[in-house]
Amino acid sequence: MLGGVGAVVVLLALGYFVMGDSEEAPSAAAAEVAPAYLDLSRIPDLKPLEGTSAELWTSMNELMARYTTPPFGPTSVPFGDRLMIQGKRSFPAILNGFKRLDLTTAHGVQVGWKIQTLLLQGLSGHDVNFSWHKETRPEDVAFNQRVIEQWFQAWEVAGEDDEIWKEIAKHKGIPPGLAKSAPAAGADTSEKSDM
CATH class of the missing domain: 4.10.910 (30s ribosomal protein s13; domain 2)
Incomplete structure (x- = not known):
């Protein structure tokens, strides 16, 4: 060495x-090159699933806000449980809250890990796991941002379709044949002019 x-x-x-x-x-x-951070705010918020009432959508977003509000502890868990009761209907609200976490803080990383646990154990139903880093170093922040982006991409591809979630779990990611071409969170999506 x-x-x-x-x-x-x-x-x-x-x-x-x-x-x-x-x-x-x-x-x-x-x-040493600093890792490239993604601007997760560039990912559009997901809309509620069809058939979700405005009242339920508001309630799920409030539960997510309470779940992610510091400090995370035993009082936070019931909010996550109430989201899980809604099944895949809560997925958009959870993902919208997921992308708003401050991953440069220990709290943000801890809650992010808990959110991923909600998604992989309770909602995707097929052990989909994009991994998670439990540190706040720049490379860990960048990694976790990519994980959140992958969850958005997986939801866009699979939605409520259990068969596609099984394929994502089997391939440990979105299989190339199912991937949709979507701009990355860090990509410039503004229209360019020839002028």
Whole structure:
């Protein structure tokens, strides 16, 4: 292991001497690239499923707000349970709340993990799991944002169709034949003009 570190030090020193004083040797910090964050607010809010009354939709959104309000603890659990009782009808409200979490905080990460548990155990019904990181490092935030984006994509593809959820679980993601081309959360979706 030290041999690899020694080789890097030698290469950096060699680079410094070869480039001379006019240029600086690349630093280790410059070599690290910050992970790209997704702008989850660019994902449009999901609409309630057909047949969902305005009163029920409002209630599910209120339950989600209470479920995600700090601090998460035993008093939060009943709100998640009440959402799960609604089955897939609650999926849009849960996903809309999921994308609003502040994943740079320990609370946001903890609640995100709990939301994913609601989705994978109670609602998708087929052990769909896109994984989750329980830290707040930049690479973990970026990873968890991609997980949330995957849940939105899976819902767009599968909706209430249990057979498609089974396929997503089997392939541990959306099978290529089912994937829809949709802009990523970080993509620019504004119309471009030829002018």
